[in-house]
Amino acid sequence: MKILIVEDEQALYESIFAYFTDEGNVCEHAADFDTAIKKIELYSYDCILLDLGLPGGEGLEILSRVKKLNKKDGVLIISARHSLDDRLSGLDLGADDYLVKPFHLSELKARVSAIIRRKNFDGNNIIKFNEITVDVSAMMISINSNPVILTKKEFDLLVYLLSNKNKVVTKNAMAEHLWGDEMDLSDDFDFIYTHVKNLKKKLGEAGGKDYLKSVYGIGYKFSEA
Helix, strand or coil, rough: CCEEEECCCCHHHHHHHHHHHHCCEEEEEEHHHHHHHHHHHHHHCCCEEEEEEEEEEEEHHHHHHHHCCCCCEEEEEEEECCCHHHHHHHHHHCCCCCCCCEHHHHHHHHHHHHHHHHHHHCCCCEEEECCCEEEEECCCECCCCCCCCCHHHHHHHHHHHHCHHHHHHHHHHHHHHHHHHHHHHCCCCCHHHHHHHHHHHHHHCCCCCEEEEEEECCEEECCCC
């Protein structure tokens, strides 16, 4: 998962960052309103963790900007504001969920995972694509019921491609999703080729068909056609 943490409370940000990155997720951080606006305009995230009271502006304005841009990023408000009006305001503006501080990190993770499942996989933990089955929560892959061993990056790459199946995804988008926003400054994507090559090899050796096609000069497309 690629997550943007919009939070100005340093200790809380560090706890969330460490918790999610330790589990192999890619996390970015914005500690103020202007940085958050810049990031949501430039990049895409699986989920944005959005505090409401920020230096320089109001978190609900960031949420409004996400919606005006027609972005599909999930938005989970994390706030100490606990009144019913506060929660309704956030949800009415289009937030996917609202979690009142303080909270357990395990609950935060469960809610983030639920948002991503709803947005990308109709709420399911199990993704099926012909002979390929992916258990997202258990991080397990099988082809015709035979397990396939992938690295964490290969697993994330396959899930990303499945969530964008039948679409052409650029190498830049793949790099940003798997390694973070700093990768947009890179013009060398040989490492993407290596991961794609390894993923194709492992799926093929397990009996999977070759669904991952190179689109010359752009990136890759995962589809039957």
